[in-house]
Amino acid sequence: MTNGIITKTAALRIALAARTLSEVNMGGLVAKLGDHLGLPITEDKLAKVTVADIKLILSGEETVDPDVDGATIKLAVRHLWGQSNEADNLPELDSYTEGDLPGSLRVAVASNTEENLDGHFGSCPRFLIYQVAREEVRLIEIRPTVLADEAEDKNVAxxxxxxxxxxxxxxSIGGPAAAKAVRANVHPVKVPEGGKVRYTLQRLQRVLDAPPPWLAKILGVEAKSLRQFAESEDE
Incomplete structure (x- = not known):
């Protein structure tokens, strides 16, 4: 027990949940959980916390990212329950050597669980890294974010x-975090409904031959829509 207020294991769970919730202060979260659950805070009490409880606790909390999403709150609750995200079934990597799939894109996906697009940029425990070509998609790396979160500005990291x-x-991603991604030459794309990563990347594959302007800029080619406009002007 830590000063009769919280057990050591409960304190660790709350620290992980606070980190997941991006800008939430651990001390403030402990205080609110104590008010909500009663002291001392124990593992048994944390195991009964629900998503609705956390939403209620965070309501009116000025330090919380206003763009915090349901998937992130669910992940925080899992930490409070003692269910480590590292126990999830992570996908297997595909064989890849640098230079394979010429002309392909490298794409990161914010992920909380398995091979799902279900993460907030500022709190997902990992980025899944894919090489995406017109005919093939390969998962080439899984990059944990734990070290980045030790930086002074974790979104920059x-x-x-x-x-x-x-x-x-x-x-989901907040405006300031999106600006930092853009400054690192990474184009953020929000998919609020989330879903299976491969489905999202298949949709990306389908537009590679006729990319919209934002994707054409990334690929360094002329957007098909703009080319058609130029051809009509010539005529």
């Missing part, structure tokens, strides 16, 4: 962690 990627898919 997270952007630097994936700065060899042209695109990062996220379920």
């Amino acid at each position: 997270r952007a630097e962690l994936i700065n060899d990627c042209q695109i990062v898919y996220v379920q």
